[in-house]
Every structure is written in C-alpha cells, then in structure tokens.
C-alpha cells in the first residue's frame with residue numbers, strides 16, 4: 001500500500017492513446033493515473049500492462065500536445081463512478097463530467113465502473129411483461145423486465161425514431177415508470193439533440209452520458225461503463241426499474257478496435273480484437289434482476305450492421321450474448337412501413353415467460369405462432385412469385401401473398417400510433433380471420 | 440516457496456518464483472487469487488489467473504502450492520451449483536452477496552453435512568486402488584466409496600461421518616476418507632473402454648428417430664445465434680434417459696442459468712419422477728465471469744462426471760458452448776503472445792479438444808462395473824459459418840453432428856436440426872437396439888421418413904419452376920406428407936408440456952400414423968380418386984374417431 005501519490009517523468013514513448021513509462025516502482029494493474037502535459041492540461045489514464053518496471057498506460061481523452069516530459073501521477077485507485085440518486089436529471093460527458101452547466105453533486109458512495117458479475121444463482125428469472133406500444137415487439141417479440149434486447153439497424157434506417165418511441169411509450173406491468181440511463185456513443189450533434197428532446201419528456205427522469213462524434217474515442221469505452229454502474233446502483237440499491245439505452249454499439253466496437261490496434265494486439269475477425277465477445281458480455285450481462293430485490297436493469301442497445309450484414313462480428317457477437325434481437329429491414333422501410341421490423345430474423349428469447357394468461361393474454365402464444373407461420377410461408381412464396389408470376393400461382397398461394405402484404409402494411413406498420421398489447425393481438429387475430437387462417 | 444509479481448497483462452501474471460511445475464496452482468497477490476502456471480522459464484513463471492486481476496500490484500507476493508488444479512470429489516456434489524473452479528455459488532452468495540467477489544475461496548462440498556457410511560470390506564482385507572470399500576446414500580443414489588490407493592485395511596467403521604472425516608485407516612496408519620481430490624486435467628483411470636452400443640434416449644423426436652445418440656458417445660450441436668442450441672441442450676438435460684447430468688454453462692448467459700436452475704428445481708425427471716435437480720450438477724461460468732475460469736470449467740465438470748461414471752452410472756455431460764471455451768483458450772494464448780494458428784486460435788486447439796472429447800466413453804471401471812460418460816456440446820460458429828476452426832476441430836471427435844439451420848429457426852421450426860446435413864455414426868448400432876427393444880417396424884419407418892423428406896426437397900425445385908398446380912397428384916401428395924412430417928413430427932415445442940418430451944415408442948406411433956395415411960392416399964390415387972377427395976376422406980375418418 002502506498003501512502004502518498006507518486007509522480008514520474010519517465011515516459012519513453014507515446015503512441016496514440018498509449019504511454020510507455022519506465023522505472024516505475026509501485027503500480028497496480030488497472031490503476032488510474034493522472035497525466036499532466038506541457039501546457040498544464042490534465043488527462044486521466046489507466047494502467048493496462050506491467051512488465052517489471054515498464055508500465056503501459058492508456059490515456060482517456062485527447063493525447064495531442066503531450067510530450068515525453070509530461071508528468072504521470074499514481075494514486076493506487078481504480079476507476080470509480082460517483083453514485084447517488086442526484087444523478088437523475090443530469091447530463092455528463094464520457095468522463096462523467098457534467099456538461100449541463102450544473103455543479104457536481106456529493107456522491108452517496110463511489111463504485112468501480114466495471115462492476116462485478118452477478119452471481120448466477122442470485123439472478124431472478126426475467127418474466128414481467130413490458131408494454132412498448134410496438135406490435136412487432138409486444139405481440140411477436142415480447143420484451144420483459146431485466147432483458148437485454150438490441151435493435152439491429154442499418155445505415156439510413158429509422159432506428160432512433162423507433163428507440164425514441166419505445167422510450168416514450170414503454171409501460172411497466174404494474175404501471176410504474178422507468179428511469180432511463182441514456183448512453184450516447186459517437187453521436188452527431190443532430191442525433192444528440194433529437195434524443196435530448198425525447199428524454200426531456202420522460203416522466204421517470206433520466207441520466208445521460210454523452211460522447212459525441214468529435215469527442216475522444218477512448219471515452220466511448222468508458223461512457224457505457226459509467227452508465228451501467230449508475231444503472232446497477234439505481235436498480236439494486238435504490239429499487240428502481242432502469243431502462244438503459246445505448247447507441248450506437250457499432251461506434252463502441254470500432255473504438256475498441258482502434259485502441260486494440262494501437263496496443264498492437266493480434267487482430268481477430270475484421271480487425272476486431274479476439275476478446276470482443278468477452279468485452280461485450282461485460283456490458284450486456286449487467287442487465288438483469290436479482291432475487292429479493294425490487295429493481296431491474298433492462299437494456300436496449302442499438303447498433304448499425306456494417307454493410308447490412310448480420311454475420312458481421314458486431315451484430316453476430318451481440319446476438320450471441322443478448323436475449324434476442326429486433327432486426328430492421330430496408331425493404332420494409334422503402335415500402336413505408338414504420339417501424340420497419342423484419343420479424344423473421346427477430347427474436348425475443350425471454351418472450352415465453354412474459355406472455356400468456358395473467359401476463360398478457362391466454363391466446364397470445366397461439367396468435368403469435370400462427371402469424372409467424374403464415375407470414376414465413378407468404379415470404380417464401382414471394383420468391384416463387386418472381387419466377388412464375390402471381391397469375392401462375394394457385395389461389396391458396398395468392399392468398400398467402402396477400403396475407404404477407406397485409407401483415408406488413410397493417411400489423412407491423414403503425415406509424416406514430418401507440419398500441420396496447422390487447423390492441424396488437426386483436427389486430428393480429430382480425431388479420432388471421434380475414435384470411436381464414438385463424439385455426 | 441514464495442516470490443513476487445513482476446508483470447501483469449490482463450489475466451496473465453508473471454512471477455519470479457523458481458522450482459514451479461507446469462499447471463501448478465499459484466496464489467498471487469495479497470488477495471491470494473488462484474492461478475495456474477502456463478509457462479515456465481528459468482527464473483520466472485507465467486500464471487494464468489482465474490480471477491479479475493485489477494488491483495494487483497507489482498511486487499505483491501506469490502506462492503506456489505505444489506499441486507495442480509484439483510476437484511473435490513465426494514458425496515454432496517449432486518444438486519450442486521459451482522463456478523468454473525468448483526466454488527459453490529450458493530455459499531458464495533451467502534457470504535459475498537449478490538455480486539461475485541475476487542479472491543473468495545470456498546470448499547466445494549459442505550464440510551459439516553453428515554453422511555451414513557456402510558463398509559463393504561473388513562479389517563485385514565487387501566484392497567487395490569479404485570476398489571469399492573463401502574457406500575454412502577446420497578439422495579437416491581448409491582454413492583460408492585473407493586480406495587484412493589492400494590493397501591491393507593486396518594479399520595473401517597459403519598456410521599455417520601462428516602464429509603472429510605475419517606471412515607477408517609490402512610494398516611500403515613494412513614487415513615481412509617470418503618472424499619478425495621483429483622487433478623481436473625488428468626482423465627480418471629478405468630480398466631478398458633468399450634464401444635458405445637446402447638441408445639441415449641433424448642426425448643427429442645428428430646434426434647431419437649433420425650440421428651440417435653449412444654451412451655458413451657459424443658455429439659455436437661453447431662448453430663448460429665438463435666437457432667436453438669441452448670433450448671435443445673436444456674431439453675436433453677431434462678429428459679435424457681441417463682442416471683446423472685452435469686451441465687456446464689460455459690461463457691453464456693446468466694439469465695439462462697437462472698432459468699435452468701428454476702426449472703430443474705420444479706420439474707420432475709420423467710424416468711424416475713424425482714426432482715431433476717437431484718440428478719444434476721451445474722457448473723456455471725457465464726460470459727462475464729473470468730475467462731481463465733471459463734477455460735477450466737469444462738475440466739472441472741468432466742472430472743465430476745467421471746467420478747460418478749466410476750460408480751457405474753450413466754452420466755451425461757452437456758456443455759453450452761464449447762466455442763466459448765475455445766475462445767477463452769485463444770484469449771489466454773494471445774496474452775501469452777503465442778504464435779497464432781487459424782483465426783487466431785492456438786495451434787493446439789484441435790489436440791486439446793480431442794483430448795477433452797476422449798474423456799467420453801463406455802468403460803469398465805476400476806472396480807469392474809460398467810459406466811458411461813456421454814457428451815453433447817454446443818458450438819457457436821461466428822456468422823453461422825461451419826467451416827470455422829472450432830466446428831472443424833469438434834467434428835473430428837464427434838460421433839453425431841446435429842446441425843442447426845438458421846432458415847428453419849427463422850420460420851420457427853424447432854428444434855432446427857437440418858435433416859440433410861446432420862448425421863449420427865451410432866445410427867446402425869442403435870437401430871438394431873430399437874428394432875429389438877421397441878419394434879421391428881423401426882428401420883422401415885425411418886427409411887420411408889427419410890425418403891419422403893428427400894423427395895420433397897427434389898420436388899420443391901420442380902414446384903418453383905412449374906408451380907404446385909402444374910404437378911402430378913402423386914407428387915403433391917409427397918409434398919403434403921412431408922409437410923406433415925415436418926410440422927407434426929420433426930418440430931417439437933419445448934414450451935408445451937405435452938410436446939417437450941416424447942419417448943421412442945410414442946415417436947414411432949406418431950410417424951407410423953403419418954406414413955400410413957400417406958400410403959392410404961397413395962392407394963386411393965391409384966384408384967383414380969383425386970388428391971382432394973382422398974385427403975377429405977382422411978379427415979372424415981379422423982372426425983369419426
């Protein structure tokens with residue numbers, strides 16, 4: 001244990017966000033350091049490797065202007081977040097500094113930002129229905145409290161409009177309100193102001209961690225951890241139901257790749273580090289519920305699939321960790337369907353527990369299964385249609401084609417209308433009946 | 440022996456200890472985090488630490504323990520829930536709270552629990568290592584206690600004892616205990632290996648009927664995300680006709696473990712009617728728990744499985760997912776700066792995998808009974824591409840390949856087992872078994888079912904060109920029957936109480952009914968009745984029943 005802080009001026013090289021520091025006597029892995037540049041600028045960094053007396057430091061923030069004469073101070077502390085209910089209603093940057101013009105608050109306590117894994121036997125199984133107002137989710141890919149359900153979008157698709165509607169319209173089964181933790185990663189100013197307008201309407205309040213496109217890449221790796229440390233605190237120590245919206249996870253992964261490349265680590269698929277899965281899991285797995293506690297962390301990450309490719313490592317590894325995915329489709333968007341959810345590759349893994357009698361409605365499972373089956377058939381037949389033409393098809397097949405069209409235009413499409421789950425199910429049932437497919 | 444920490448890089452810590460052995464356990468830091476030696480140099484050793492290394496400091500002490508990673512084996516493992524290092528998660532919960540704490544040590548088995556021991560050997564008798572010397576009642580299981588080494592028994596007492604208490608002694612003064620430790624990376628010995636020949640009934644129709652598994656065999660379930668690997672593993676864990684199940688959640692979701700634990704505490708084993716948890720051991724090392732412990736988790740699990748196999752039980756080990764284990768191996772290898780092979784995996788991936796899968800099998804145990812250890816491993820190929828190294832490495836050792844198909848999953852056909860690319864090398868041996876035990880009809884029904892599915896595939900291509908309307912009635916009948924096979928037989932809803940589990944006798948009935956109806960209509964078509972009419976006759980018959 002060190003009693004005082006130690007300062008070194010022994011930087012041997014600087015490479016992007018990385019500093020190599022020589023002749024260090026006392027240092028801990030993961031320790032936070034302060035770097036003071038020639039113009040007196042202060043930056044924070046973290047120890048990421050120790051090899052005898054040489055220490056590798058990753059600096060948070062912009063390293064431009066640093067030189068090898070810069071001073072590095074050690075405090076023997078790991079990165080912590082100031083935790084307090086006073087965080088609600090506030091906006092911070094990716095380093096947890098207020099950007100709303102208000103002063104900092106006095107924290108209840110400081111908590112490590114990486115958190116610790118929830119003991120698997122302490123988890124409570126998520127099963128409480130959340131009504132999002134969106135038919136593609138409520139009726140067909142139901143979300144429950146404590147779930148992590150990402151939106152897989154592509155460039156130019158209205159993911160933010162859909163996320164905004166979910167924020168505005170979501171209701172807990174018991175009628176309570178969510179507290180929203182909003183984590184913005186690499187957003188443009190336009191996207192940022194769009195979201196801030198939505199957040200201002202939230203009844204239950206919000207805390208925002210905003211890293212904009214022109215702000216340091218490294219803070220993109222920190223902001224979600226701050227957000228989640230706050231979310232866990234509010235949920236498991238203050239009993240609140242927290243909805244964490246993180247956008248855009250693609251920017252997070254690209255930041256991780258950039259930092260990993262600078263560290264000269266072995267690149268994996270598409271240049272992303274081999275530990276991308278474990279790293280993403282360390283974020284996504286922080287969603288959940290705990291036995292005997294009332295709060296919950298529900299997570300709604302948004303990501304953009306590069307080249308609309310669902311097998312790209314970012315959506316692929318995300319889908320391997322999260323409890324399903326909501327996939328947006330360009331075809332539907334072009335046909336004017338909003339939200340343009342393609343339900344076939346979409347999935348909610350925790351749906352079965354959240355629906356049925358006493359939760360949504362006893363016929364929910366049946367309606368959803370029928371809708372899926374017939375829509376999948378209709379979609380298959382569209383391929384046939386391109387070959388033989390609609391006239392070359394039998395009547396039954398033509399009906400299925402019409403069903404698929406109506407399914408998209410009437411059921412999935414809802415514009416800015418909020419539907420209760422009962423309305424969504426009634427609409428689905430009516431559609432099945434109209435086509436004689438309700439049994 | 441003690442030394443100091445001289446380097447830290449993620450999960451690997453370098454210490455200046457001398458005289459260590461490869462794979463020896465080293466305790467590093469003031470917090471005494473457990474780690475394993477993975478590389479030795481003359482004056483330093485690299486230790487792979489099983490816990491979060493944040494907060495460890497340069498110069499903190501490190502100490503060798505002279506033993507490799509061990510599993511504790513004895514009564515009380517059943518119903519247990521452990522992490523990858525065999526720490527009991529419920530006791531960690533009581534002690535450390537809802538979140539996992541670093542450096543927390545806890546013995547796997549409750550040492551104050553009492554057991555009744557019944558000796559089977561008398562004082563003065565000579566015993567060989569592995570020979571049965573007595574038994575303990577563990578729930579409904581006869582838990583055999585075997586000699587940990589050869590020797591002459593001086594004393595062996597009936598009565599109650601606590602876990603690691605003494606039940607007797609050897610003539611040379613050595614203690615005899617009902618509890619032992621075993622290095623997890625070393626396979627437990629047996630007399631000889633036998634060829635798998637008995638079926639491992641899973642209760643999943645597509646598996647039992649088309650791609651049957653064998654006790655002592657190995658199967659892999661590769662599939663992209665959402666194709667149903669976990670549900671299939673869990674369904675098999677619930678319904679498989681085996682004595683014991685060891686389930687490893689290896690680098691996957693925490694909520695899935697919560698789901699499994701809840702269901703297994705409520706549900707009954709369909710074969711014995713007892714609570715499922717009573718026959719189950721769970722190892723849970725979720726994706727956000729330390730990577731090095733994830734790497735160890737499958738070894739901890741297989742050692743416990745072998746321990747019960749050695750008592751003559753049929754044990755099934757399920758791991759979800761073996762790919763996460765391989766990735767852990769890759770993460771460790773890359774932090775050691777080893778030369779990477781394909782996709783960054785270490786070049787020894789295939790041999791490690793083969794070594795692990797070799798621990799499955801039917802064996803004549805050291806005490807002469809027959810036991811088996813079967814493995815069903817899920818594989819998570821990146822992008823759903825089966826040419827990747829982990830799937831390929833698994834394929835070499837696997838006796839059955841149940842390929843999950845994303846296009847089936849998207850249309851909610853579960854289990855999404857593809858019926859053209861999957862295979863089981865145990866098919867022939869098990870076919871004979873089912874023919875004798877269940878019905879001589881089995882092989883013919885299987886053959887006809889396969890044929891119909893194949894013809895459907897060929898006809899579908901035709902249908903895409905000429906449309907169903909333009910096809911012959913006999914071909915349309917094939918499409919109709921194959922669809923029934925798919926929807927009513929191959930598909931199986933894990934969430935429906937009546938459907939989730941089907942014993943083989945019932946599977947045969949179901950498929951026979953579909954095939955019989957097919958034949959009836961075939962005959963009617965030959966009599967110049969139209970397909971539409973023939974189908975309606977069937978419905979009338981059905982309604983009349």
Ligand SMILES: Nc1ncnc2c1ncn2[C@@H]1O[C@H](COP(=O)(O)OP(=O)(O)O)[C@@H](O)[C@H]1O
Pocket residue numbers: 347348349350662663664665666667668669670671853854931932933934
């Ligand atoms: N046999 C089944 N019956 C009904 N639904 C299933 C079945 N198998 C899988 N599913 C559905 O598919 C989803 C994904 O299955 P899961 O086993 O979690 O996939 P994977 O482990 O391959 O990612 C489940 O949440 C469930 O909705």
Ligand SMILES: [Mg+2]
Pocket residue numbers: 668669670691759
């Ligand atoms: Mg899974």
